[in-house]
Amino acid sequence: MTDTAGELGLTVGVLKGLLSKNERSFYEGKPIIVQVSNIKIIDQSPDGGNGESSIKYRVLLNDGQYSLHGLITSECVPYCEANGFRKTSVISVQDYNLVTTQKHIMIINSLEVKHQTSTKITGNIASCDAYYAEHPDEDFLELVKRNQVGDSFSDNKVQPPSNRSVSPSNGAAPKGASMFQQRQVNAIEQLSPYQNHWTIKARVSYKGDIRKWSNARGEGKLFNVNFLDESDEIRATAFNDLADKFYQQLEEGKVYYVSKARIQQSKPQFSHLSHPYELALDRDTVIEECFDTSNVPKIHFNFTKLNDIENAEANSIVDVIGVLKEVNPVFQITAKSTGKPFDRRNITIVDDSNVAITVGLWNTSAVDFTVSEGSVIAFKGCKIQDFAGRSLTLTHAGSMMVNPDTPEAYSLKGWFDNKGVHENFKSLKNENSATKNAFNSRKSILQAQEENLGMSEKPDFFNIKATINFFKTENFCYPACNNVLDSGSQQLSNTCNRKVVEQSDGTWRCEKCDMNFAEPHYRYILNCSVMDSTGQLWITLFDQEAQKLFGIPAGELLKLKEQQMNGENSEFQKIINDVTMKGFNFRLKARQDSYNGVLRVRYQVLSISDVDFNAECDHLITQLSSMLN
Incomplete structure (x- = not known):
């Protein structure tokens, strides 16, 4: 028994x-108070053709020690809807039938x-199906079946099963049926290291890439x-040759029977799932489609409302809609660490809590x-970021x-x-925080030079507000290799971008x-x-910052220059x-460089943005106020 129960x-x-x-x-006559661990709506139209819908709830019940599948009849549905029945609700079962087919089921x-409670009992909850699969002699419904007793055994109308086979027709397993069709299926929620025999029927909801690793102990x-x-x-998780085997066998979106994997404690630093355990696929593991x-x-999904993200823990993983x-x-x-470019796109979503988030x-x-x-x-598996407000x-x-x-x-x-299309939404981005940080790290050009920024072993980072007064337009771009390198992950794009040289046959070569290549990209x-x-x-x-400045790719600007040169x-x-003698905010990286034996500082633009004159005025007012005080 858990304290929570x-x-x-x-x-x-x-x-x-x-x-x-x-x-x-011992339990007959006692109140049956249990928690609802999961709900699935079943909508079945009767054959009578009257067009009415018969809605039932398939549920997973939990008493703090054991779990059991349940079916809430359509007569109970209006009451459930009117009284806030949902996942994690605590209910009292007052009239029920117990039956068995493939599983033991309580018909409520x-x-x-x-x-109602937001607390969900987890941990070492055993499955009734798994227990009685290992202890069939203790199973009351099996005893009823063997003795062929009548339909009613108590005030609670416990009914005998008509069939305990998986087969829906005549009770016999079909010829050639797999081993999984003749054993109980367990719920993933109930898996724990304390179970010796279990089988799950589950869909591959995510399939990662094969990743290589190496350390002092070897590689794999x-x-x-x-x-x-x-x-x-x-x-x-599967390792080495088993990684190859199961990667080929499993397909994202398909359903499989899985058994005989090792159940071990989960590693939260590697997974955003809430299950306390994870599976290690080894040589004994059996997987069949x-x-x-x-x-x-x-x-x-386990959705979090957008307005709750503001107070959630930074770097935590959430599902949102x-x-x-x-x-x-x-x-x-x-x-910064590898120099590899990554494509990114920001989108904004809103919900009925009147919050917008990026x-x-x-x-x-x-x-x-x-x-x-x-x-x-x-979205499943979003990370909460806490920079200049909240984003995902x-x-x-x-x-x-x-x-x-x-x-x-x-x-x-x-x-x-x-309604929502006309609403004004609260943004979780804190632009004032970002602006304040930008002002705090702003330097004048003279300050940057007098403080010798960029002359130490490590680069320095700072902001300036300055005006562009001249461009070197002779060589403002270069022909680059557009070959996409194999990074070992389908999630990451990694274009070569090395300079290519034109060959005598008119092609462009990357050493x-x-x-x-027939053509480079510039x-x-x-x-x-x-x-x-x-x-x-x-x-x-x-490339990224210059394209933001001019508004067109380098190749297009090069063509315009060639047209001008041709009259x-x-x-x-x-x-x-249009951008000469115009002011911008620049985020700069300053680092020491040597050219022809002479040390100098090179300044690379990390980001560029238009001057926000409202923010500039607010900053000046703040400075003046602090001086007067």
């Missing part, structure tokens, strides 16, 4: 006890919702996969994003689903179309990739002079003039 007032052990021929008399004819490779059923989701995909959800409000263009970010997409997800504004998007970024193991078939999606779509490497009231600097803008009408000079 006692606090919730659960009748601990009652689910197993009612099925036990030895314990049943009458219940009372005792109270691994592969991660997530399995999902109605109750929960669990992570599994299941073609009966009924009752296995496609994806499992919202309406797409804004889509920004793709841009590139270069990793979600960052990466690489393939960013480039291939074509969702229309106004669509509902569910989709993790490499995360996923998104457009217009999912969930109650939350239908509710949000109806709200947005009728690093040992490849020739990337900016732009040098310009900037000045403020205290001095002047030469700075370098690379044709061209907007080249106009584009240059």
Whole structure:
């Protein structure tokens, strides 16, 4: 028994006890107070053709020690809907039948919702099905079946089973049936190291890439996969040759029977799933595809409202759902540690808590994003970032689903179309914080030079507000290799971008990739002079920042320059003039460099933005106020 079960007032052990021929008399007459661990709505139209819908709830019940599958009849549904029945509700079962087919099932004819709680009991909860599969002689329903007793055994109308086989027709397993079709299936939620024999029926909700590793003890490779059923989701890992084996066997989205994997404590630093355990796929593990995909959800969400993200723990992983409000263009970010470029796109979603939040997409997800504004998007596995306010970024193991078939999606779509489209939303981005940080690290050009920024072993980073007064337009770009290198991950794009050299046959060659190309793609490497009231600097803008400055790719600007040189009408000079003698905010990286034996400091632009005159005025007012005080 867990402390939580006692606090919730659960009748601990009652689910197993009612099925036990030895314990049943002890539990008869006691209140059956249990928690609802999971709910699935079943909508079945009768054959009578009257068009009425018969809704039932398939549930997983939990008494703090054991779990049991249940079915809430359609007569109870109106009461449930009117009394806030949901996952984690604590209920009192007042009238029920116990039956067995593939599983032991409690058919609930009458219940009372005792109270609501956000606490979900987890841990070492055993499955009644698993227990009685190992102890069939204790199974009361098996005793009923053998003795062929009548339909009623007590005031609670416990009914005997008509069939305990998996087969839906005549009770005999079909010829050639797999080993899994003749054993009990366990819920993922109930898996723990204390179970010796178990089988899960689950969908591959996430399939990672094979990743290589090396350390002082050697090298190897691994592969991660997530399995999902109605109750929960669990992570599994395979190493070395088993990684190759299971990577080939498992396909994302398909359903499998899995057994004989090693159950071990989960490692939260490597997984965002809430399950306390994970699976290690070893040589004894048996996995077989299941073609009966009924009752296995496609994806499992545990949604967090957008207004709750403001107070959530930074760097925690959440699932969110919202309406797409804004889509920004793709841009590139270069990793400081490796120098590799990554594609990124920021989108904004909103929900009925009247909050808007930015979600960052990466690489393939960013480039291939074509969702229309106004669509509902569910995200699984977003990381909460705490820089200049709150935002989200989709993790490499995360996923998104457009217009999912969930109650939350239908509710949000109806709200947005009728009301939300006209709402003003609170943004969780704290622009004032970002602006304040920018002002705090701002230097004048003279300050940067007098403080010898960039002359130490490590680079220095600072901000300036300066005006561009001159461009070197002779060589503002270079022909680059556009070969996409194999980074060992489908999630990351890694273009070579080395300079290519034109060959005598008109092709362009990259020595690093040992490849020739019909055409290169051009990337900016732009040098310009900037000045403020205290001095002047030469700075370098690379492709991402220069493209943001001019608004067009380097290859297009090069064509305009060639047209101008050929005497044709061209907007080249106009584009240059439009940003000359214009002020910008620059984030600079200063580092020491040697050129022809002479030490100097090179200033690279990390980011560029327009001057926010409102923020500048506020900053001046703050400075003046502090001086006067």
